[in-house]
Amino acid sequence: MTPICFVLLKRGLLVFAVVGATVSTLAANAVSAAVSIEGKVEVVAKPVSAAAVTLWWAGPGPAEQLAQTKTDNDGRFTLGADTAISDKGVFYVTSVGGEGPATAEQSPGDALQLIAILGAKPPSQVTINERTTIASVWTAAQFLKQQQLAGHALGLKIAAGNVPNLVNLQTGALGPVIQDPLNSSQTPTLARFNTLSILLSGCAQSQANCQKLFAAATPPGGSAPDNTLAAAQNIARYPWHNAQALFALLDDFYPVPEGKHWRNTPVIPYLNFAPSAWTLSLVYSGGGLNSLGGIAIDREGNMWADDNFLVGAQSTIFAGFGGGLSKLAPNGKPLSPMTTGYRGGGIDGPGFGIAISADNKVWATSLAGKNISVFDLTGKPLSPESGYDFGGKLGAMQGIIVTPNGDVWALDNGRDQIVHLPGGDASRGRILGATDNGKTVDSALKFKAPFHLAIDQQDRIWVTNSGGDTVTRFPASDPGRAEQFKVGFAPRAIAIDSRGNAWVANTVGHPTTREKLAFIEAKLKAKAESHKKGMTEEQQAAREWIDLYEIITRFPGGTVSWLAPDGKTRGTFDGDKSIIGAWGIAIDGNDNVWVANSTGRSISHLCGVRTDTCPPGFKTGQAISPKSGYIGGLQIVTDVAVDPAGNVWVANNWDRPDEGFKQTPDEALSTRFGGNGAVVFFGLAAPVKTPLIGPVKPPFGMGKL
DSSP states (O other): OOOEEEEEEETTEEEEEEESHHHHHSOTTOEEEEEEEEEEEEETTEEOBSOEEEEEEESSSSOEEEEEEEOOTTSEEEEEEEEEEOSSOEEEEEEEOOBOSSOTTTOOGGGOEEEEEEESSOOSEEEESHHHHHHHHHHTTTTEETTEEOOOHHHHHHHHHHHHHHBOTTTOSBOTTTTSHHHHTTSSHHHHHHHHHHHHHHHTTOHHHHHHHHHHTOOTTSOOOSSHHHHHHHHHHSTTTTHHHHHHHHHHHSOOOTTOSSOOOSSSOOOSSOOSOOOOEEEEOOTTOOSEEEEEEOTTSOEEEEESBOTTOOOOSSSOOBOOEEEEOTTSOBOSOTTTOBOOTTOOSEEEEEEEOTTSEEEEEETTTTEEEEEETTSOBOSOTTOBOGGGTOOSEEEEEEOTTSOEEEEETTTTEEEEEGGGOGGGOEEEEBOTTSOBSSTTOOOSSEEEEEEOTTSEEEEEETTTTEEEEEETTOTTSOEEEEOOEEEEEEEEOTTSOEEEEEEEEOOOSHHHHHHHHHHHHHHHHHHHTTOOHHHHHHHHHHHHHHHHHHSOOOEEEEEOTTSOEEEEEOTTTTOOSEEEEEEOTTSOEEEEETTTTEEEEEOOSOGGGSSTTOOTTOBOSOTTOBOSSOOEEEEEEEOTTSOEEEEEEESOHHHHTSSSOOGGGTTOSBOOOEEEETTOSOOOOSSOOSSOOOOTTSOOO
16 A cells, blocks of 8 residues: 655644555554654754754654654754554654754765654653764664664664663753763773764764765775764674774864864763774663672563672672572663562572573572572562472582473582473472482483583583583483583583574683693692592682682683584684683574673674674674673673673673682772673674573564574
8 A cells, every 4th residue: 555645734843644554564552642842953062953853653664754844043843743653662753964063065964864762752852963873873773774763662662761871862961871980980881972972973064074984984895874874873783893993083073172182072071092892881780780690681671680699798709698689671770679689589699590481480590509499570489498409409500491391400510410390390300410429310411510501492401511621412301312522621601593503602711732731730630639628519619719710810711612403513713812711602683692701801792603694704703893802891791691672781790809719808898709780782782582492583573583
C-alpha cells in the first residue's frame, strides 16, 4: 500500500502525518499519543536557525516521521503530533542543515546533522546539539544508520535509557553519571566525550572543516560520510580506526592561541593526547557491587553480578567477608540493596558462577559458602539458608550454567568435582568426578580445578581445568564418555559460538621462555609442598590466588584457544599482545569474540569465525581492538558479557591486591581489595538474546546468526 502524506498547519505547528505504511507496521497494541515538544538546536552553544527538525518514532521496522518544522532565528522550534504508536519503540528528533556560527559562504549546509534520542516518553523541553548527538549515536550504535533508527524493543529501550547518563536532554549539558566521582576524574570518558563533541562542532565553522572530519571518519574499506551524523556513527562503530588522525583535527579546528596554554573550545575538559580508541564507557556502582566475579544479563537487560566481598568490609585473600548478589538496571540504576546486595539462600562470597534460567531464576555458586544458591528475579532466595551443599561434600564452587533443557551444572573448583541438578531439582542432584575423600565416581571425569563451563549445540558440556592446560568435554546425557583437549595454561572462561566452536581464555597462556616455565614449575612445586604442611583448603586456595597473580604480573601474557566442534585446535591468539591475563570471554551476535584481560585492565575484541561480520581484511582470531585493548574505568577484571543493545559489560574484580594479599592490610586501604563497579562500553558489540542459555543467539527481531 502506498503511503499517503498530508500536512496540517495547526497553532503554528507544521505536522506531517503518514498514513498507510504507518498503520501496517505498528503493533496490534498501538495506542494513541499526543506529543508536544519545545526545543532548540545549537552548535558551539550558539543557535542554528532554519534547521529542519523532525520528530520520529523508531521500532522494529523503518522509522516513521511524525512531525517536522524549521527552527526560528533563535534556533527554537515546536513540534507536536497526535499519532498512533506502539509501546515497542522510542521517540527521537533530528536536525538537518540551518545557519549556525559560520558565515553564509562557509556554512556547512546539510552536512550539519544532529540527533537526540528521547525514549518512550519524550521530555517536553529538548536541546539538540553536539553532545546529544554523541550520546545518542554511541548508545544506539547497533541500531542507527544515518537518520534511521530501528531495532528490537528491548535494545532500543536500553540504548535510549543510557542517553541521559551522558547528556541532559533538556539543556544539552553533561548528564549526571558522566560527571559523578567515579566517571569524571577516574576515567578518560568525560574528556573523550567532550572531545568528540568538539570535533563535530568544528564542522559548523566551515565547509573545509567538514571535509577534514569526513576524511578522518571514513570507515575501513568504505566511502567518506557527507554529514556529521554519519561521521559520528562511523567513529562509534570503528572506534580504533584513524584514532590519531581524528584527534589531530583539534589543532586544525581549535589551535592553541599564541601565548596561551589552552584551546578556545566550546566545552572543557578535552583530551590532551590521542586516545587508543574512541570508545565511551561508564562505571556503574551501588547495589552492593564489590569485587565482581561473574556477571549475567537477564531477559529485561538487567545485569546481575556475584560479589566476592561485602561493600565496606576489610576483606583479604585470607579472610574475605563474603558478599551477595547485585542487580543493576540497564541504565546502571541499582536495583538491589545498596550495601548488602541480595543475601540469604546460602549465598556467601560467590565467585565466577552465575547463570539465569528460562524460568527466571538466578543461580549462583559460593566460594566461601561452598554451595549453590538460587534466587528469583526480585532477589528473593529460593534455596534453603544453607544453600545446596550436599551435606558438606562441596568445596569452593565456581562456574555454573543452565542448559536449554533446564538442567543445572556447577563446578567444584576446590575438590575437582562437577554437580548436576536435573531440571534444576536439587533433590535429584548428584556429584560427579573426584569426591571429597579422593575417590572417583566416573574414572573418565578427571578435573583439575574446574573453573567454567558451557554447552554446545550437540548437548556436550565443555569444562575448563584451571589447574592445568586442558578442557574436558562430555555428552550431557553420558558424562562417562569424557575426553580432554589441550589448550593454554590456567584456562578460565569458555564460550561457544553459533557454529559450535569453543573459545577458551587462557590466563597464563602458552609460555615459551625458559624463565617463565621455570617460574611456573617452581610455583607448582611449592603448591605440592604446601599440601604436605597440612594447610587448610582455604589457606591453599589463598596461596594459589597469590601465586597466579604473581605469575601473570611478573610475566604478562595470555592467549585464547579456538577449538573446532571436533575438539581440534584451530588457532591460538594473543590479540596482537593485547591479551594479558585472559579471564572472561563472550561471543556477540556477529560471532566476534570479547576477552576480559584481568591484569591488563582492558578488553580485547577478536574477529570470530564469521569474517564477513568483521572489518574488511580481518581474519579469524585477529585483534580488532588496538594493542592496548579497550580501556576506561577498568581495574583488575574478570567477566565480560554482551547485552541486547550491544553494550559490553565488564566486572571490576580487584582494586588493591597489594593490600588484599596481606594478613593485615594498611588500615587506610583495608577496604580497597575489591574492585568497584561494573563498566559498560556502549554500542561496541552486535546485540545478543539474554539470558544466555546455551550458545549465543541474536535478539528477537534481529535476524539469524
